[in-house]
Amino acid sequence: xxxxxxxxxxVGMTFEGQIGGQEGLQSWLSRWFAKEPAAQQRYRVEALxxxxxxxxxxxxxxxxxxxxxxxxxxxxxxxxIYPPTAGHVEKSGHVCPMFEFATGxxxxxxxxxxxxxxxxxxxxxxxxxxxKLHEIAEFxxxxxxxxxxVRTYSSGMFIRLAFAVSTSINPEILLLDEVMAAGDxxxxxxxxxxxxxFMEQGxxxxxxxxxAELLGTxxxxxxxxxxxxxxxxxxxxxxxxxxxxxxxx
Amino acid sequence: xxxxxxxxxxxxxxxxxxxxxMFLGVQDVKARFRRSAIGPLWILLNMSLFVVxxxxxxxxxxxxxxxxxxPYLVTGFTLWAIIVSSLTDxxxxxxxxxxxxxxxxxxxxxxxxxxxxxxxxxxxxxxxxIIPIQLYFGSFSIVGWLLAVPGLLLLLLASLGHITVxxxxxxxxxxxxxxxxxxxxxxxxxxxxxxxxxxxxxxHLAFIYQxxxxxxxxxxxxxxxxHGEMAAPEVYAFAVGYTLxxxxxxxxxxxxxxxxxxxxx
Numbered sequence: 292x293x294x295x296x297x298x299x300x301x302v303g304m305t306f307e308g309q310i311g312g313q314e315g316l317q318s319w320l321s322r323w324f325a326k327e328p329a330a331q332q333r334y335r336v337e338a339l340x341x342x343x344x345x346x347x348x349x350x351x352x353x354x355x356x357x358x359x360x361x362x363x364x365x366x367x368x369x370x371x372i373y374p375p376t377a378g379h380v381e382k383s384g385h386v387c388p389m390f391e392f393a394t395g396x397x398x399x400x401x402x403x404x405x406x407x408x409x410x411x412x413x414x415x416x417x418x419x420x421x422x423k424l425h426e427i428a429e430f431x432x433x434x435x436x437x438x439x440x441v442r443t444y445s446s447g448m449f450i451r452l453a454f455a456v457s458t459s460i461n462p463e464i465l466l467l468d469e470v471m472a473a474g475d476x477x478x479x480x481x482x483x484x485x486x487x488x489f490m491e492q493g494x495x496x497x498x499x500x501x502x503a504e505l506l507g508t509x510x511x512x513x514x515x516x517x518x519x520x521x522x523x524x525x526x527x528x529x530x531x532x533x534x535x536x537x538x539x540x
Numbered sequence: 541x542x543x544x545x546x547x548x549x550x551x552x553x554x555x556x557x558x559x560x561x562m563f564l565g566v567q568d569v570k571a572r573f574r575r576s577a578i579g580p581l582w583i584l585l586n587m588s589l590f591v592v593x594x595x596x597x598x599x600x601x602x603x604x605x606x607x608x609x610x611p612y613l614v615t616g617f618t619l620w621a622i623i624v625s626s627l628t629d630x631x632x633x634x635x636x637x638x639x640x641x642x643x644x645x646x647x648x649x650x651x652x653x654x655x656x657x658x659x660x661x662x663x664x665x666x667x668x669x670i671i672p673i674q675l676y677f678g679s680f681s682i683v684g685w686l687l688a689v690p691g692l693l694l695l696l697l698a699s700l701g702h703i704t705v706x707x708x709x710x711x712x713x714x715x716x717x718x719x720x721x722x723x724x725x726x727x728x729x730x731x732x733x734x735x736x737x738x739x740x741x742x743x744h745l746a747f748i749y750q751x752x753x754x755x756x757x758x759x760x761x762x763x764x765x766x767h768g769e770m771a772a773p774e775v776y777a778f779a780v781g782y783t784l785x786x787x788x789x790x791x792x793x794x795x796x797x798x799x800x801x802x803x804x805x
Contacts, residue, residue: 306803371645374546374799386645395639399571408567411560412644440574 295384295463295494297346297369303377304339304364304519338364340519341378346495353510353527354499355534361519362499366390366466369497384494385414387462392453393446402437402444402452403428409456423459430455430485432478447478454482458489465493469500503531543795550798554649561650565657580665587614587666594734602735607677609736611670615765616733618666619695619758624724625659626699631710631717633703638805648801652703660696670765681768691760691771694779698757701786708797711804731755753782 338361346352354362367373368380370388395412396405406427410420428437431451441449467490490496490509500506506513506527513530515523523530554561573579595610630652634641637651674680710716730748732740737749737759749755756778763771770776797804 308803372642372802374802388643388645390643395643397567397571399574400567404567408564411563412640412646414646417559417563 295348296382297344297384297464297495297497298381299342299344299368299378300381301378302339302342302344302368302375302380303337304361304368304373305376306334306336306338308334337519339368339375342519342521343378344514344521344524346497348494350512351490351493351496351510352498353506353513353531354497354516355501355503355506355513355531356516356522357538360516362516363390363468364519365516366468366497366499369464370466382464384463386464386466387413387457387460387493388466389457390466390468392450392457395453396441396449398442399440401439402431402433402441405441405452406437406456409453410460413457413460415460427455427459430459430481451478454485458485462489462493464495465490465497467496467498467500503535506531543798544791547791547795547798550647551649554647554653557646557650558653560646561653562657564650564654565661568654568658569661580662583662583665584669587617587669591617598734602739604736607679611673611677611679611766612736612762613734614670614673615667615762616758618663618669619761620728620731620733621666622659622663622695622699623702623754623757625662626656626702627706627720627724628717629659630655630703630706631720633707634711634801634805635714641802641805648798652700652707655703655707656696656700659699679766684764684766684768687764687768687770688761691762691764691776691779694776694783695757695761698779698783698786701783701790704790705786705793708793708801711801712797727752727754731758733758753778753785756782 342365354365356362364373366388367390368375369382370386370390371380371382372388395409397408400408403424406424407417407420410423410427411417415423431437431448433448433451436444436448441452444452490498496509498506498509510527512525513527514521515530515534523533569580573582576582578585591610591613595606595613598604598613599606599609633651633655634648637648637654640646640651641648671680706716706720728734731752731754732749737746737755740746740748756775759775760771760779763769763775
């Protein structure tokens with residue numbers, strides 16, 4: 292069996308742009324017609340700065356840090372969604388990102404078709420999807436609503452559908468971004484159990500959470516990020532304790 | 541150069557997951573006609589209405605026999621439609637896929653291929669409308685249809701180039717699809733689609749279509765279908781040249797914007 296790993300070498304991610312969100316033609320037009328040229332306010336955010344990491348087969352790694360520390364950016368770089376602006380990422384293994392459940396639907400298509408599309412985009416083969424279709428449908432508890440176009444769904448129903456599909460695959464590298472809260476009370480409990488089983492399956496797990504208890508349950512190793520840099524990297528108990536002390540200050 | 545390497549690797553990977561973009565493309569067409577009673581037949585019906593209406597009027601106006609003009613109009617108009625969609629709708633290819641691009645790690649090129657698939661399907665539904673017309677006028681030729689295959693493939697390749705350019709630029713410049721729409725309306729009147737190229741020739745205005753690349757990529761597919769023979773070699777040469785040019789531009793645009801698309805959405 293091939294080895295599964297994630298390696299980051301000096302990875303940096305810098306977001307640059309212009310404050311005000313006017314890009315493209317719009318900004319040229321407003322520049323031409325503005326009586327006094329507005330001062331160009333540009334922003335530059337170093338979301339990740341020179342991160343070097345090795346995550347090997349079998350490791351379960353937690354990510355901890357304040358809001359804006361770069362946790363989600365790191366996950367998106369690991370997933371290959373953000374191309375790093377410095378350094379490089381080497382990886383082997385199929386990455387399964389689980390970042391959000393509220394977007395990525397074809398509004399005019401039925402629940403069934405959205406299950407198929409989501410399954411394909413997560414890397415399932417069509418035959419695999421068809422084989423699991425009923426199990427997924429059952430887990431969503433959406434019943435006849437699955438035949439309705441998803442634009443008629445409530446936000447809770449979207450989450451059920453996306454969650455059921457995402458957790459039905461066999462992940463190699465599983466990247467999770469604080470997605471434990473899913474649906475109503477009954478579903479949340481069921482989802483939590485399924486999530487736990489699911490997290491056990493991943494050959495590599497990178498899990499971002501503010502909940503030290505959860506990190507303790509799942510991850511032997513935790514990485515503490517602050518301002519895009521690795522502050523500490525070590526056993527979960529130790530790191531979460533230090534993090535708690537810092538946050539209490 | 542590194543950007544180019546990554547782009548090629550991504551594109552190759554995108555081609556390999558053909559089942560994904562094929563499915564998405566087919567779903568797009570299906571979704572468009574969901575809950576409509578006659579579904580994709582609307583494409584055929586609309587085309588027939590347009591052609592009969594315009595055909596009768598134009599036939600009198602420009603004094604062309606129906607036998608020639610009707611098949612000419614249907615073929616030209618169908619092929620024109622795929623060019624239009626490759627230059628306008630494609631501007632939304634990435635914008636509409638935002639929810640996917642930001643959370644799944646497939647190469648973005650699958651959303652370009654998805655756009656090509658749905659417009660190709662629409663073209664393949666419409667093209668057979670020419671056959672009954674040709675049969676009626678006794679000008680149907682199976683050889684012509686077979687000879688049209690290379691031309692059609694060339695047209696699709698050029699369209700994929702268009703789609704790439706417009707999809708990438710469309711994220712940066714959200715006005716692009718609207719602008720392209722306007723320009724194509726003008727292009728429609730100067731491209732021999734509604735009138736035969738001969739008409740311009742007779743009035744010593746041949747240069748109007750001769751400098752129009754869209755004419756060549758239509759003609760490589762249209763000429764064989766209508767006349768049962770390959771188009772002139774120079775027509776292929778221009779069509780191939782234009783396709784290469786579009787692909788060069790597409791490569792340039794894609795390699796410079798590829799890594800920033802997700803940040804601009």
